[in-house]
Amino acid sequence: MEERYDPQAIETKWQQRWEASHLFNVDEDPGREKYYLLEMFPYPSGKIHMGHVRNYTIGDVVARYKRMRGFNVLHPMGWDAFGMPAENAAIANKTHPAQWTYANIDAMRQQLKRLGFSYDWDREIATCRPEYYRWEQWLFLQMLAKDMAYRKESYVNWCETCQTVLANEQVEAGLCWRCGQPVHQKKLWQWFFRISDYADDLLMYCDQLPGWPDKVLTMQKNWIGKSLGAEIRFPVEGSEAVITVFTTRHDTVFGATFMCLAPEHPLVAELSRDTPQASAVQAFVERIAMQDRSDRGLEKYEKEGVFLGAYCINPMNQRRMPIYTANFALMEYGTGAVMSVPAHDQRDFDFARKYGLEIIVVIDREDDPLDAAALTEAYTQDGIMVNSGDFNGQPNRQAMEAIADDLESHGMGRKTINFRLRDWGISRQRYWGAPIPVVYCPDCGVVPVPENELPIVLPEDVDLLEGGRSPLPSLEAFRRTTCPKCGREDSRRETDTMDTFVESSWYFERYCSPRCSTGMFDKDAVDYWMPVDQYIGGVEHAVLHLLYSRYYTRVLKDFGLTRFKEPFTRLLTQGMVCKETVSCPEHGFLFPDDVLEENGQRTCRLCGQAVMVGRVEKMSKSKKNVIDPNLLLNQYGADTTRLFCLFAAPPERDLEWSEQGVEGGYRFLNRVWRLVWHWHDKLDGVAPFDGDEATLSPPVRELFKKVHQATHKVTRDIEERFHFNTAISAVMELVNLASGEALQTNAAAERGVIRLALERIALLLSPIVPHFAEEIWEALGHAPSILQVPWPAYREDALVHDEWVIVIQVNGKLRSRLTVEAGTDKAKIEALALTDERARKFIGDKTVRKVIVVPGKLVNIVA
RNA sequence: GCCCGGGUGGCGGAAUAGGUAGACGCAAGGGACUUAAAAUCCCUCGGUGUAAUACACCGUGCCGGUUCGAUUCCGGCCCCGGGCACCA
Numbered sequence A: 001m002e003e004r005y006d007p008q009a010i011e012t013k014w015q016q017r018w019e020a021s022h023l024f025n026v027d028e029d030p031g032r033e034k035y036y037l038l039e040m041f042p043y044p045s046g047k048i049h050m051g052h053v054r055n056y057t058i059g060d061v062v063a064r065y066k067r068m069r070g071f072n073v074l075h076p077m078g079w080d081a082f083g084m085p086a087e088n089a090a091i092a093n094k095t096h097p098a099q100w101t102y103a104n105i106d107a108m109r110q111q112l113k114r115l116g117f118s119y120d121w122d123r124e125i126a127t128c129r130p131e132y133y134r135w136e137q138w139l140f141l142q143m144l145a146k147d148m149a150y151r152k153e154s155y156v157n158w159c160e161t162c163q164t165v166l167a168n169e170q171v172e173a174g175l176c177w178r179c180g181q182p183v184h185q186k187k188l189w190q191w192f193f194r195i196s197d198y199a200d201d202l203l204m205y206c207d208q209l210p211g212w213p214d215k216v217l218t219m220q221k222n223w224i225g226k227s228l229g230a231e232i233r234f235p236v237e238g239s240e241a242v243i244t245v246f247t248t249r250h251d252t253v254f255g256a257t258f259m260c261l262a263p264e265h266p267l268v269a270e271l272s273r274d275t276p277q278a279s280a281v282q283a284f285v286e287r288i289a290m291q292d293r294s295d296r297g298l299e300k301y302e303k304e305g306v307f308l309g310a311y312c313i314n315p316m317n318q319r320r321m322p323i324y325t326a327n328f329a330l331m332e333y334g335t336g337a338v339m340s341v342p343a344h345d346q347r348d349f350d351f352a353r354k355y356g357l358e359i360i361v362v363i364d365r366e367d368d369p370l371d372a373a374a375l376t377e378a379y380t381q382d383g384i385m386v387n388s389g390d391f392n393g394q395p396n397r398q399a400m401e402a403i404a405d406d407l408e409s410h411g412m413g414r415k416t417i418n419f420r421l422r423d424w425g426i427s428r429q430r431y432w433g434a435p436i437p438v439v440y441c442p443d444c445g446v447v448p449v450p451e452n453e454l455p456i457v458l459p460e461d462v463d464l465l466e467g468g469r470s471p472l473p474s475l476e477a478f479r480r481t482t483c484p485k486c487g488r489e490d491s492r493r494e495t496d497t498m499d500t501f502v503e504s505s506w507y508f509e510r511y512c513s514p515r516c517s518t519g520m521f522d523k524d525a526v527d528y529w530m531p532v533d534q535y536i537g538g539v540e541h542a543v544l545h546l547l548y549s550r551y552y553t554r555v556l557k558d559f560g561l562t563r564f565k566e567p568f569t570r571l572l573t574q575g576m577v578c579k580e581t582v583s584c585p586e587h588g589f590l591f592p593d594d595v596l597e598e599n600g601q602r603t604c605r606l607c608g609q610a611v612m613v614g615r616v617e618k619m620s621k622s623k624k625n626v627i628d629p630n631l632l633l634n635q636y637g638a639d640t641t642r643l644f645c646l647f648a649a650p651p652e653r654d655l656e657w658s659e660q661g662v663e664g665g666y667r668f669l670n671r672v673w674r675l676v677w678h679w680h681d682k683l684d685g686v687a688p689f690d691g692d693e694a695t696l697s698p699p700v701r702e703l704f705k706k707v708h709q710a711t712h713k714v715t716r717d718i719e720e721r722f723h724f725n726t727a728i729s730a731v732m733e734l735v736n737l738a739s740g741e742a743l744q745t746n747a748a749a750e751r752g753v754i755r756l757a758l759e760r761i762a763l764l765l766s767p768i769v770p771h772f773a774e775e776i777w778e779a780l781g782h783a784p785s786i787l788q789v790p791w792p793a794y795r796e797d798a799l800v801h802d803e804w805v806i807v808i809q810v811n812g813k814l815r816s817r818l819t820v821e822a823g824t825d826k827a828k829i830e831a832l833a834l835t836d837e838r839a840r841k842f843i844g845d846k847t848v849r850k851v852i853v854v855p856g857k858l859v860n861i862v863a
Numbered sequence B: 001g002c003c004c005g006g007g008u009g010g011c012g013g014a015a016u017a018g019g020u021a022g023a024c025g026c027a028a029g030g031g032a033c034u035u036a037a038a039a040u041c042c043c044u045c046g047g048u049g050u051a052a053u054a055c056a057c058c059g060u061g062c063c064g065g066u067u068c069g070a071u072u073c074c075g076g077c078c079c080c081g082g083g084c085a086c087c088a
Helices: A007-021 A050-068 A084-093 A097-114 A130-145 A195-208 A214-224 A250-255 A266-272 A278-290 A346-355 A396-409 A523-529 A545-558 A629-635 A638-647 A659-679 A698-721 A724-738 A741-765 A770-779 A826-835 A837-843
Strands: A034-039 A072-074 A149-159 A164-166 A183-193 A226-235 A242-247 A258-261 A305-313 A320-326 A337-340 A413-419 A438-441 A445-448 A491-493 A532-538 A568-574 A577-584 A595-598 A601-604 A612-618 A803-810 A813-821 A850-854 A858-862
Touching: A007 A097, A007 A638, A007 A770, A034 A050, A034 A523, A050 A072, A050 A532, A050 A568, A050 A577, A050 A629, A050 A638, A050 A698, A084 A097, A097 A629, A130 A149, A130 A445, A130 A545, A164 A183, A195 A214, A195 A226, A195 A413, A195 A545, A214 A545, A214 A568, A226 A250, A226 A396, A242 A250, A242 A258, A242 A337, A250 A396, A258 A305, A266 A278, A266 A305, A266 A320, A278 A305, A278 A320, A305 A346, A320 A346, A337 A346, A396 A413, A545 A568, A629 A638, A638 A659, A638 A724, A638 A770, A659 A724, A659 A741, A659 A770, A698 A724, A698 A741, A724 A741, A741 A770, A803 A826, A803 A837, A813 A826, A813 A837, A826 A837, A826 A850, A826 A858
Parallel strands: A034 A072, A034 A532, A258 A320, A532 A568, A803 A858
Antiparallel strands: A149 A164, A149 A183, A226 A242, A226 A305, A226 A413, A258 A337, A305 A320, A438 A445, A438 A491, A577 A612, A595 A601, A803 A813, A850 A858
């Protein structure tokens, strides 16, 4: 041990030793209990950011802790390596996405290693390697054979900037989740996974994931969006066509006075054909199609529509209902057709008023009947059925069942369940992804690639095109192929690639046997390791990756490949890493280096104007409030960086960056270092004390108790709630006590307790600041490595206090304190409290009406 | 609009079964050491009142309730963050 704490030197030293010892490499061991700890793998963008550091630090603490608890811990790391940034960077830098990606992986691996994470690097995977994606192609073929993957032409979300289709989950408020540009609807042939077949199951199991945050489960439930309702069939007048609607309010069916079809609805063109309205309808449909989906969601967005010139018949009362196409009817929800009940739905009401359509009340208030002509808004509450034939007089909720039965008996409808969740569109018109293994033959149609031809390797000999369009469709060597079925030579290969979320839907299984060459994974390995016991990552994947993975896991199970439905037993979503933003009126957001600080005034370096301190926001390049982890590693080392991330906030909350906070963490480590330095050569031959505490002098005895209290607290904080901030503060308290003057000078005769305390500090800190802990452990005379030492136990008897400090309250207010021997009975405490001088003062001449005694805690005298 | 979180000192945050509000850290102020600075160590540190440190009152977004006792439970409201949203 050196006198001065030198993080760079000790971190390099221990990282080399760990690597040489292969301590983090694991194998299936049926004799030991496994623990699979996984953090969401990164996209290899080139550099790790503070969000990664926080995520992986949290995971590493848990992995190391569980390891010390004796678990066989699987803690892997890999790369979510397909995706668009590689293509964009490749175009900009005149390189190849593969080259860019692999270089980034190398750089980021080095950074992660510098942070001392306990990964089994032998299991590292990159999803862009054919050895990985060939199995994804293989599963696609199995799904295709079972009709779980299918191709259809439909309106899909198209991002012009990204030149590709997006799944519904990848559209946020009408904008592309990646680039933030508006998304349009485009009609295309695309491949889909039937995730909607699993909607009910995915929903049901939301209630069987107690280890998941409610927030995420609620988001998934809302996304799946189950609605109980009915399907009702409305025959079109003078036509064979029937319009089927989905409604949750079939109790209002007698009040349906018109019909609205989504502009994309197939009947819109058909029914308006040859009517005087035909051209107006066509113009409307085209105009709506051109609009951004983002605009369509705006509140001020006006409801409008066009009459098709056709009518349908209300099956309950034979009413003739005009059919409109309306912008608020969405093809992707329900059946794309809405039965409009203006009296009881605000949107229908507005539309009816605008176009002068009839409003009929069918649910009435008992006490104060409604007047359709005088309504100023729709009546959406419950009431009594009116104008509803045989159902008049019934409470509407009660009539629902009967109406559904009635519809069903006439073949005009049935009760049904509708989900908001749509099938997962997985085709991407991009280059840097896993090719979809099918061939299109002019004779045979869609032909799956035979399994023995897998993988369909993504050709690397391509020139990327400006603007992001995939080079694959124009790459004849790839596109042109022979039909696997009939051998026709002018067949063409699918040139779309798979959504990168497909790769991330099974990487956790691949980690179990990352080099398996006979299948997606080795079944025994997966049976042993899966499911993931603890998953950690950002909440931004609540309905993307986390939903897709739950779905894909079910697919694997249904193919008999695995035995479980849920991939992640427990989930921790960590908060964002934030920092204040600073901006200048002229130059916008400023980098910290461009802000000058003089006597409390902060000015812009570029123009000298006073700057505005903005909100504390998530670190992002555009807001110029990013801290590069490399700077921290260089200045303070990995342990301080880790310590800060853990100490500044509990993991699920946002973490605000603070330079002083990092400084504080560094100072703490230095304090511990000096403490150990003071003692390290004075404890030779001294064993850690584990005897009868009654033999110890008071200050040493206090330290002995503190050791066990701290162990108890740190264990519970890590084990039960991942609150590392309070765990660290408990160790700080122990360090503060051990550094006290009385102990530095007087404890010479009781060095066993000092040894106990110092060793305990090392052990409790070892998951958090592992290099530091190794170094002080060694300085205390131990052979490496602290990783081989089990997590310390606490002694229950040492947690018991000798004395109780009893709080005395008078009428609920703290008035005095009482020190009694531990175990003093209630009656005695009460008697002592009542004679307490200060308590008496506040009781005065009032009569004591009641005395509440909480043993060991407090007495409340009610007077 | 609906559904989740969250509001505690100058700041990050503690209070894990309704029982001492403010642990731990940061910042600030004072002191020690030093020729000096840095580092380190010690002390003070929610607010108000009075002659300070003793004492009293107030204090966990606001209003009310339950309770001997509420940051914690219940009802209503305000603000901040996040998710969903013309969902039929």
